[in-house]
Amino acid sequence: HRHLLGIEGLSPPEITALLDRSEIYVEQNREADKKRARLVGRTVINLFFESSTRTRTSFELAAQRLGGDVINMSVMTSSVKKGETLIDTAMTLNAMHPDVLVVRHGDSGATQLLSEKVNCAVINAGDGSHEHPTQALLDALTIRRRLGRLQGLQVAICGDILHSRVARSNIHLLGTMGARVRLIAPKSLLPCGIERMGVEVFHDMKDGLKDCDIVMMLRLQSERMRGNFFPSTREYFRFFGLDYDKLANAKPDALIMHPGPMNRGVEIDSEVADDIGRSVIREQVEMGVAVRMACLEALSVNLAKAEGRA
Numbered sequence: 674h675r676h677l678l679g680i681e682g683l684s685p686p687e688i689t690a691l692l693d694r695s696e697i698y699v700e701q702n703r704e705a706d707k708k709r710a711r712l713v714g715r716t717v718i719n720l721f722f723e724s725s726t727r728t729r730t731s732f733e734l735a736a737q738r739l740g741g742d743v744i745n746m747s748v749m750t751s752s753v754k755k756g757e758t759l760i761d762t763a764m765t766l767n768a769m770h771p772d773v774l775v776v777r778h779g780d781s782g783a784t785q786l787l788s789e790k791v792n793c794a795v796i797n798a799g800d801g802s803h804e805h806p807t808q809a810l811l812d813a814l815t816i817r818r819r820l821g822r823l824q825g826l827q828v829a830i831c832g833d834i835l836h837s838r839v840a841r842s843n844i845h846l847l848g849t850m851g852a853r854v855r856l857i858a859p860k861s862l863l864p865c866g867i868e869r870m871g872v873e874v875f876h877d878m879k880d881g882l883k884d885c886d887i888v889m890m891l892r893l894q895s896e897r898m899r900g901n902f903f904p905s906t907r908e909y910f911r912f913f914g915l916d917y918d919k920l921a922n923a924k925p926d927a928l929i930m931h932p933g934p935m936n937r938g939v940e941i942d943s944e945v946a947d948d949i950g951r952s953v954i955r956e957q958v959e960m961g962v963a964v965r966m967a968c969l970e971a972l973s974v975n976l977a978k979a980e981g982r983a
């Protein structure tokens with residue numbers, strides 16, 4: 674592939690190859706010498722139209738640890754603020770010959786659109802409520818390292834599914850790799866017809882969590898609700914927030930996951946989030962750097978092939 678725009682369309686061997694490569698980078702990132710030379714000569718531009726802590730920082734670290742040059746475009750202080758469009762902004766950056774553009778945008782499909790205009794590789798760092806492929810890969814790596822497999826696991830994704838690109842990418846990846854996915858959410862936070870993606874739907878946490886191996890919590894994305902349904906956070910926590918009482922229905926050793934950022938006391942109880950034995954939320958962040966190194970490397974290899982250098 675020239676770009677990484679989504680998990681949809683990736684095959685099981687392609688996903689496995691990215692996860693296997695990421696494993697190597699997990700170990701390397703724990704060493705004192707973290708630098709490798711696989712991206713030397715390559716330029717990566719981070720272009721984030723929405724805020725980010727984890728994704729932007731880990732793409733920057735990933736590019737640096739592979740020896741690439743990386744630029745963070747600050748949209749807030751860019752000419753976007755003077756009315757320059759998404760396409761004009763991307764084409765301006767394209768004229769500077771980057772090799773990879775890492776793009777986050779509030780509109781679903783924005784990264785696909787850019788990929789059709791620019792000469793470089795594009796990585797989707799989250800587009801609206803569509804996809805966030807590197808998040809699903811890092812979630813899969815976290816699960817695989819802890820439980821040894823993805824095949825046959827029962828995973829519950831809970832909360833604001835309607836607005837979640839993380840949920841969509843995870844549904845694609847987990848389904849492709851043979852895991853079973855349950856969605857647990859109020860009706861107002863589930864897209865119509867989501868069952869067609871091969872998932873089971875529940876509206877009650879205790880029913881949905883029964884015998885699950887993985888409990889993946891999602892934030893209420895109030896920034897995408899635009900005057901639509903916004904529940905009282907206290908009421909939401911009572912019915913859909915993960916606490917020990919609801920968690921007792923999952924398997925005794927079920928892993929607790931959250932892509933971040935978390936809203937403690939809204940979708941997840943603070944003690945559950947910090948549960949040393951079962952919460953893998955910080956591990957997910959660590960896996961993010963390794964996964965992004967593997968993705969940058971894979972695209973760089975494909976670029977070299979296209980340039981006739983490999």
Ligand code: CP
Nearest residue numbers: 725726727728932933
């Ligand atoms: N999970 C995730 O995408 O986090 P950021 O918004 O901080 O990048």
